[in-house]
Amino acid sequence: MAKRKVYLISFDAFGYEDVAFASKLPNFKRLLDKGTWVKKVQSTYPSLTYVAHTSIMTGLLPLHHQIVNNTKIQPERHSPDWHWYAKEVQGETLYDVFKRAGYKTASLLWPVMGRNKSIDYNLAEIIPNRPWQNQAMVSLAASSIPFLLKMEARHGHKRDGIQQPALDYFLEGVLLDTIRDYNPDFVTAHFLQLDSMRHYYGVNSEQAKQAIIDFDGRLGRIIRLLEDMGQWEDCLFVLVGDHYQLNTHTVVRPNHLLSRQPGWQTLGRDGTIKSWQVYCKGADGCAYIYRKPGAKITVKEILDTLRPMMPMIETVYTAQEAADFGADPNCLFMIEAKKGYYFLDDLAGDFQESVDNPTSDAKLLHATHGYHPARNHYATTAFYHGPDVKVGHAVETGRLIDHAPTILSALKLNFHQYVDGNVLYDIFR
Structure with missing residues (x-):
């Protein structure tokens, strides 16, 4: 029997407060109308990108997966190292579970997943942090080399280091080609434009609004490709935020x-x-x-x-x-x-x-961000779409740690460990 495809897309810094605006855009509206919206999702503490994405991927709280900050305690360095490598994560990830079940996996700029042996096509999120390093060197060491070289040859001209929105245009191209050419069973991608625009211009800046508009376009192009490949109605498609900003x-x-x-x-x-x-x-x-x-x-x-x-x-x-x-x-x-x-x-x-x-x-x-996740007007959010997902439905609350067990529940798979999160059963028909 063919495996159900799973697409897990992270829109960094997207929150509950954004949905009033995003719902007027065609592709966000489509997810709202045709799937289930988990309205207020509680992030981790600290509500930082690497901490949060590891909780999304494991169903564990930070004290259990042990990624408790973006960066390491290295006060002797002007620029401390980030937690780039999967070996630092304590516990199983979704990639491990899917790989064990025979799924082909792809990870595109998902934090803390460098050198993960359970990922078949890995474009690691990593930057050079030593004077003798460059981007090519560290990316090759942390990613799937043939895959990285092919995607860099096709889309590298779109990128300008980590500058946005160029990086997200690069990632979009890689994501679409990965789906089209490799057809993995479990695909994750981490888009950062909104997070960057909010950091440098403010939460409700015009640049942040444009990032949401740009992402709606990306969302539409992803959905159209899945439709063209005959996958959209049968796959589980999950769009998550990781935190909001203040x-x-x-x-x-x-x-x-x-x-x-x-x-x-x-x-x-x-x-x-x-x-x-x-x-x-x-x-x-x-x-x-x-x-x-x-x-x-x-x-x-x-x-x-x-x-x-x-x-x-x-x-x-x-x-x-x-x-x-x-x-x-x-x-x-x-x-x-x-x-x-x-x-x-x-x-x-x-x-x-x-x-x-x-x-x-x-x-x-x-x-x-980084604030306590219970702060007012600070929740993130999520959307689920798939054949077993309720249509036009809303679930009031959830937590980042609930995503992993919920995704696995839809495919009748399980972690081989305790998890802190719970299945959001109300999402499903």
Whole structure:
């Protein structure tokens, strides 16, 4: 019996608040009318791209899959490494389950999936992060080489590094050719234009609206190809957001305060932190505070040191509270930013910096994410379409961790492990 095709498309930074606008566009409207809309979907904590996409792919909370931030704790580096490789993920992914069931798999710029042996056609999301590296070198090392070379030859001229919207035009071309030429059974793709436009221009900027319009066009071209191939009515098509964004006015660098305390941090001549006893690891809308084992520094001393930040902090969460939310249980505590603020862990600029009037050369963000997923007007969203999916239906709430078990349920497949998510049974007829 032929396998049912599954297409999982991520539209980064697309949220519930966007649907009022997107529903007026033809292809979003088609998904609303002909499928099921999961209206308010709760992201992860922190609500960051790599954290969220790993939860989508595993059905696990961050503390269980262990991708608890976009980047690693490497304060000695000006640019810390991101979590690019699948070996860093604890637990099974959807790719592992589908591969075990005999499915042919493709992953296009899906985070944290570099060198995943369960992916037949892998275009890894990765950037060069060493002086001697270039994009070709790191992509070849993390991706499926013949596939990458073929797609780069066809579509590489569309790309301008990671600049948008060029990168999404490149990805669209690769996605359409992958479906047409290789016909995989399970395909994922991660589109980033909206996320980039919101970061640099604001949540409701004209650039963000244009990104939604552009994606509606991409959505239409994907659907038309699936129709032409006779797949659309029989496949399971899932469109997900990973988080929303909130507008910002000020960036805050907590390590400026921590580094002033004698013995807490050792700074290098290049402005990096060479060693530390207490360290703040930023996650934009929130931040982790870590303390080295054996350090004779109390939580009270750290909070007293951070006192100048209190007008910028919405909440302080204990390590247990952080773990209860699914965040890193190895932190000492977490801080959640107040509306308009976000946190960075570098020392490259002032303690506080206006995003509209920066005092450093840093490229600051006019909107961002990472905040607690229960913040008001911050939910992401999702759409399901397929032969077993209810038509013109809406489910009020869901979580990112529910997507993986829900997708597998539609195909009568299962993880060989515990998952935190639940099947959204109300999606199905």
